[in-house]
Amino acid sequence: MHTLLLNHIARYVTLDDAAQQTFCDALELKRLRRYQYLLQEGAICRHDYFVIKGGVRQYETDAGGKERIIHFGFEDWWIxxxxxxxxxxxxxxNIEALEATEVLQINKDALEALFLEIPLLERYFHKVLQQAFAIWQRRILLLQKSAEERYNAFLQDYGAIEQRLSQxxxxxxxxxxxxxLSRIRSQYAGKI
Incomplete structure (x- = not known):
């Protein structure tokens, strides 16, 4: 169950067996059904979540009821x-399951305590957050591009999950x- 996360960590830092076990002991498995919320608007977020199976979407709903998805989280992603x-x-x-999903969650306070106990773990999260910040910077610029450019960038970054998402x-x-989107997809299909 923890293999995917430990492999993710190993891409950034090397934790010894004892540190891996200590970290894994602090994690809790949470299973979600499709459309079940991991977090709802108005609630206080108290965990970091690592998706080990399935997928979620993070979105806000404006006053007119329009949803704006800011992030997806699939296997091997933090959200x-x-x-x-x-x-x-x-x-x-809101963070909502798009399909049957399993996440490993860690409480904020438990993670902060682990940072003191396992400094390499803090280094790992530092690197992950740096990478996430860089992705957010790219996303801000992307939203200023044309719809076609946005879709092409989406395919480059998330083509592997496109079939798992609704239009x-x-x-x-x-x-x-x-x-x-339908128009862009039709044009795109015509070019292939």
Missing amino acids: SDRYSLLTQTPSIY QHIAAYLGITRET
């Missing part, structure tokens, strides 16, 4: 509401309508 977790204030996001969810992530 959380960083702001709510850091400030312990209510989340503005509605892809459109909400790209900030375009389903009709625009």
